[in-house]
Amino acid sequence: MTELLFLLExxxxxxxxxxxxxxxxxxxxxxxxxxxxxxxxxxxxLGFTVLLLATIKVEIPGPSNIIMNIIKAIFGPxxx
Numbered sequence: 001m002t003e004l005l006f007l008l009e010x011x012x013x014x015x016x017x018x019x020x021x022x023x024x025x026x027x028x029x030x031x032x033x034x035x036x037x038x039x040x041x042x043x044x045x046l047g048f049t050v051l052l053l054a055t056i057k058v059e060i061p062g063p064s065n066i067i068m069n070i071i072k073a074i075f076g077p078x079x080x
Contacts, residue, residue: 009055017048 025040053060072078
């Protein structure tokens with residue numbers, strides 16, 4: 001039963017993303033520049049990947065630690 005629910009979740013994700021791509025992204029490609037096309041494709045691929053990983057219950061770490069490490073590397077230790 002849980003395998004069926006898993007397959008239904010993935011199928012729903014594919015259906016909704018397909019609707020978004022065919023209903024929104026592809027029509028906008030006609031008047032988009034090359035850079036806009038590459039950016040749009042990258043955003044759709046990244047969004048689909050994150051949602052697919054969340055659907056199959058993969059833990060995705062938050063970006064806050066990475067951002068704090070970058071800030072510390074640039075400005076040094078943060079004083080409270």
